[in-house]
Amino acid sequence: MKLKDIYAFFIKEGIKSDLRTNKQIEARLQEKKKEYRKLPQGLKKYFDKESFKNPYSDTRILFGDPDVDVNSVMIGIDIGVEEVLLADQLSKNGNKIDLVISHHPEGHAYAGLYDVMHLQADILCNIGIDKDIAESFMEKRIGEVERKIHGANHEKAVDAARLLGVPLMSCHTPADNHVANYLQKLMDKNKPATLKNVIDLLLKEPEYREAFLNKSGPKIFSGKEKNKAGRVFVDMTGGTQGSSEIYGRMSQLGIKTTLCMHVSEASRKKMKNDHIDVVVAGHIASDNLGINLLLDKLNKKTKLRIYECSGFRRVKR
Numbered sequence: 001m002k003l004k005d006i007y008a009f010f011i012k013e014g015i016k017s018d019l020r021t022n023k024q025i026e027a028r029l030q031e032k033k034k035e036y037r038k039l040p041q042g043l044k045k046y047f048d049k050e051s052f053k054n055p056y057s058d059t060r061i062l063f064g065d066p067d068v069d070v071n072s073v074m075i076g077i078d079i080g081v082e083e084v085l086l087a088d089q090l091s092k093n094g095n096k097i098d099l100v101i102s103h104h105p106e107g108h109a110y111a112g113l114y115d116v117m118h119l120q121a122d123i124l125c126n127i128g129i130d131k132d133i134a135e136s137f138m139e140k141r142i143g144e145v146e147r148k149i150h151g152a153n154h155e156k157a158v159d160a161a162r163l164l165g166v167p168l169m170s171c172h173t174p175a176d177n178h179v180a181n182y183l184q185k186l187m188d189k190n191k192p193a194t195l196k197n198v199i200d201l202l203l204k205e206p207e208y209r210e211a212f213l214n215k216s217g218p219k220i221f222s223g224k225e226k227n228k229a230g231r232v233f234v235d236m237t238g239g240t241q242g243s244s245e246i247y248g249r250m251s252q253l254g255i256k257t258t259l260c261m262h263v264s265e266a267s268r269k270k271m272k273n274d275h276i277d278v279v280v281a282g283h284i285a286s287d288n289l290g291i292n293l294l295l296d297k298l299n300k301k302t303k304l305r306i307y308e309c310s311g312f313r314r315v316k317r
Helices: 005-017 022-038 081-092 105-110 111-128 129-152 156-164 173-190 195-202 205-215 242-253 263-275 284-301
Strands: 060-063 074-077 099-102 168-170 221-222 231-235 255-260 277-280 304-307
Touching: 005 060, 005 168, 005 173, 005 284, 022 111, 060 105, 060 156, 074 081, 081 099, 081 156, 081 304, 105 111, 105 129, 105 168, 111 129, 129 242, 156 168, 168 231, 173 195, 173 231, 173 284, 195 221, 195 255, 195 277, 242 255, 242 263, 255 304, 263 277
Parallel strands: 074 099, 074 304, 099 168, 231 255, 255 277
Antiparallel strands: 060 168, 221 277
């Protein structure tokens, strides 16, 4: 399978698993086209035209010939210079790596991470929050994230890949969509009665069991095991953590428990004050689950040799 085909497959499946409607996704793509048309002619050549068809700014081919044939892949939750060097060394030792895939974005995919967060506003609308309110709260948070990551050295790993000739891509939100969709359906179907029951459901998944053994698995961050779980909202996609100002509105809509990958202390306290219990499934374990669900689909198209690194463990379903 060629690199460009793997990339296109991830985007396609990310859209299929997106918690938004197709209409909402298409509206975001149209916004990008309108944004492009409004630009002065001299600036249009700098515009990321990939955003016309790919709604995930954090998922991109970062280096490499899109037409390269891929038979073996090294996958990691985070890929830095050291992992690129590892891929190069493995190839020299006879274990050829055709492509390195990072879950967390690098390069311009990291620099543009904030843009994918608009996804969260659409999801908030779908659970009953007024669109204008959701957009207003998210715009503030998106601005904070954009300013925070703007000054980072985004290109370190990409430069290493370029110098060593190692194809590199990132796949973030399409994988996160898979874990969010999977767990939301799991909670909606099983309707756990208590927070303990939420944990028990998570521990049926091998990724969370392994994380539990490594002391980074599912844990109640706010609330008690016997607390009623009520309506569970899975908050695991859309770039990074959203606005903490929205929790009061969520509580009013009847959401009793938030199930997330990770949570800041400020957001945890805000949810507690707004009477929402917090279950943290585990960041790396959740990332693993999302990637594995996506790879299960890819495995039906092509059989790739997969090298695990940087916190990733392949689990087939």
